[in-house]
Amino acid sequence: MKIPYILKKHKVIISLLFLYLVIVLTYRTGWLSSYLLQIIMFVGINIVMTVSLGMINGFTGQFSIGHGGFMAVGAYASVFLTTIIFQMAGSSVPGQSLLGYAIFFPAVLIGGLCAALTGFLIGLPTLRVKGDYLAIVTMAFSEVIRTIIRVSEPLGGPRGVSGIPSMTNMAIVMVFTVLSVWLMRNFLASTYGRASRATRDSEIAAEIMGVNTTQQKTLVFTTAAFFAGCCGGLYAHILQFIHPDNFTFMKSLEYLIYLYIGGSSSISGAMTGAVVFTAIPELFRSFQIWRMVIYALLLIVIMLFRPNGIIGDREFSFIKKNNT
Amino acid sequence: MNPLLEIRNMDHYFAGLKAVSDFNLSLQNNEIVGLIGPNGAGKTTVFNLITGLHKPTSGEIIFRKQPIHGQKPYIIAELGIARTFQNIRLFLDMTVIENIKVAYHYQRKYGIFSAFMSSKSAEEHEIEMSDAAIDLLEIFDLDKYAQNKAGSLPYGQQRKLEIARALATQPALILLDEPAAGMNPVEADQLLHTIHDLRNRFKVTILMIEHQMRVVMGVCERIKVMDFGETIAEGLPEEIQKNEKVIKAYLGENT
Ligand SMILES: Nc1ncnc2c1ncn2[C@@H]1O[C@H](COP(=O)(O)OP(=O)(O)OP(=O)(O)O)[C@@H](O)[C@H]1O
Numbered sequence: 001m002k003i004p005y006i007l008k009k010h011k012v013i014i015s016l017l018f019l020y021l022v023i024v025l026t027y028r029t030g031w032l033s034s035y036l037l038q039i040i041m042f043v044g045i046n047i048v049m050t051v052s053l054g055m056i057n058g059f060t061g062q063f064s065i066g067h068g069g070f071m072a073v074g075a076y077a078s079v080f081l082t083t084i085i086f087q088m089a090g091s092s093v094p095g096q097s098l099l100g101y102a103i104f105f106p107a108v109l110i111g112g113l114c115a116a117l118t119g120f121l122i123g124l125p126t127l128r129v130k131g132d133y134l135a136i137v138t139m140a141f142s143e144v145i146r147t148i149i150r151v152s153e154p155l156g157g158p159r160g161v162s163g164i165p166s167m168t169n170m171a172i173v174m175v176f177t178v179l180s181v182w183l184m185r186n187f188l189a190s191t192y193g194r195a196s197r198a199t200r201d202s203e204i205a206a207e208i209m210g211v212n213t214t215q216q217k218t219l220v221f222t223t224a225a226f227f228a229g230c231c232g233g234l235y236a237h238i239l240q241f242i243h244p245d246n247f248t249f250m251k252s253l254e255y256l257i258y259l260y261i262g263g264s265s266s267i268s269g270a271m272t273g274a275v276v277f278t279a280i281p282e283l284f285r286s287f288q289i290w291r292m293v294i295y296a297l298l299l300i301v302i303m304l305f306r307p308n309g310i311i312g313d314r315e316f317s318f319i320k321k322n323n324t
Numbered sequence: 325m326n327p328l329l330e331i332r333n334m335d336h337y338f339a340g341l342k343a344v345s346d347f348n349l350s351l352q353n354n355e356i357v358g359l360i361g362p363n364g365a366g367k368t369t370v371f372n373l374i375t376g377l378h379k380p381t382s383g384e385i386i387f388r389k390q391p392i393h394g395q396k397p398y399i400i401a402e403l404g405i406a407r408t409f410q411n412i413r414l415f416l417d418m419t420v421i422e423n424i425k426v427a428y429h430y431q432r433k434y435g436i437f438s439a440f441m442s443s444k445s446a447e448e449h450e451i452e453m454s455d456a457a458i459d460l461l462e463i464f465d466l467d468k469y470a471q472n473k474a475g476s477l478p479y480g481q482q483r484k485l486e487i488a489r490a491l492a493t494q495p496a497l498i499l500l501d502e503p504a505a506g507m508n509p510v511e512a513d514q515l516l517h518t519i520h521d522l523r524n525r526f527k528v529t530i531l532m533i534e535h536q537m538r539v540v541m542g543v544c545e546r547i548k549v550m551d552f553g554e555t556i557a558e559g560l561p562e563e564i565q566k567n568e569k570v571i572k573a574y575l576g577e578n579t
Pocket residue numbers: 338341343361362363364365366367368369370410
């Protein structure tokens with residue numbers, strides 16, 4: 001049933017396969033350092049983080065500023081399952097084995113579900129009230145999560161967790177990114193996506209048209225938290241060492257920057273922001289300290305000349321749906 | 325016959341200000357009733373109370389034999405009451421057709437899972453919704469703007485789109501808050517025809533707030549007049565035109 005749809009989209013699939021081959025080949029031949037390969041994997045994860053944040057902020061008109069908190073929940077929950085329980089039991093951590101992956105994939109998913117549950121629990125009471133409470137609550141939440149991790153001995157406390165197996169690879173990141181963006185794209189193009197945008201444009205009118213806006217906002221918030229949680233799981237298994245400080249408010253801020261620079265109410269915008277601004281600091285690495293100045297200047301220039309982001313609210317043709 | 329809507333002894337206070345006082349109203353199926361009164365009389369507040377944006381301080385609102393006061397707005401919408409706003413509230417960053425399709429959301433025929441997977445049934449229902457939306461837009465002569473942003477429409481078209489969007493929820497009762505506001509006499513006359521037409525075509529009951537007397541007198545079968553939250557008159561258009569209290573209330577406004 002899904003095959004003909006995918007075949008129609010074969011242009012995109014072939015380009016992605018090609019991209020994958022180029023990355024893997026340049027890496028194998030030594031052109032691409034393992035450091036840069038890691039950056040490319042971060043690009044994928046950042047795309048999903050930014051698009052999911054865009055679902056909340058750009059498409060539903062809420063203002064969540066603690067998206068990194070959900071990443072932390074997903075990272076720690078998955079690492080708990082793949083690493084910590086084995087360390088506690090005193091046995092060796094299964095690495096890139098069949099068993100390792102049999103644990104890793106469900107662990108990432110469970111990380112996502114834990115983040116979704118957290119999102120639901122903080123979203124439900126907060127999104128009910130109108131106004132900017134969400135910003136305050138999400139920011140507080142991301143700090144509270146860090147504090148909880150800091151004082152939880154089993155989660156490594158302030159020392160962090162080391163010895164996490166390197167499970168995430170380029171193929172996994174790519175499949176995850178494409179699948180996640182595809183799912184979110186479908187959702188946003190559906191009647192649920194419309195209900196979200198209606199809520200954003202006028203919450204009162206949306207209610208009057210029969211949209212349960214509280215439910216809609218909670219649904220989006222929970223969904224976005226799920227994707228952020230999965231990102232956290234993958235991220236942790238690239239870094240192989242996680243620490244509460246990986247998920248400070250600065251981390252959440254990065255995603256806000258990617259989103260608003262790219263274009264907050266556009267999937268293409270979120271993706272562009274994530275790609276460009278994950279890559280740019282690396283490209284300018286040789287400029288040393290000037291790097292951050294260039295970064296800041298670039299932000300200012302874009303905000304001045306393209307206040308709605310680089311992409312605005314348009315979409316790339318491969319993101320658009322044929323029927324609308 | 326059972327009334328479609330029945331409001332009994334409704335009061336509403338805003339922090340000590342009595343905006344609506346002892347309001348009573350009974351609407352039969354397929355009526356067009358006007359609600360008029362000087363600025364600040366409490367007309368919009370009555371609409372807000374009926375649609376659940378405010379909860380009445382006291383009194384009851386019965387719609388199709390069911391009490392709805394204190395219900396959530398989206399539930400009242402599902403039950404069959406739609407409205408437009410005095411200061412138009414469209415989904416400005418969405419296209420004209422999407423504005424209509426939002427009204428179909430509560431009647432959606434596919435679930436979240438189908439939406440994520442973009443399943444075949446979801447796609448089919450989307451097409452059904454689009455077709456229905458285009459049909460409705462055609463009635464209002466708005467189909468040519470279907471893919472334009474609602475915010476890009478001229479004022480008069482935005483008013484029409486808002487009425488079309490309200491009808492898309494398939495209401496039994498529609499509340500129009502100053503639909504002719506800002507329209508020139510020609511546009512207002514057209515609107516008059518549209519409203520008459522609507523009532524017959526969609527079998528809806530219409531409660532309408534309107535300042536333009538030509539429109540009110542031309543279309544309403546019954547009129548209710550408010551001033552400072554109180555009902556000061558009620559009756560046929562001819563009776564209202566001659567009513568002393570009404571004349572005084574309106575003249576008082578001008579001096
Ligand atoms: N949300 C609110 N909070 C406080 N006071 C309000 C609110 N809404 C309306 N009021 C007050 O209630 C009274 C009635 O207002 P309402 O908007 O219902 O009048 P109206 O008859 O629709 O007038 P107009 O013809 O100007 O639209 C006014 O005094 C107004 O200032």
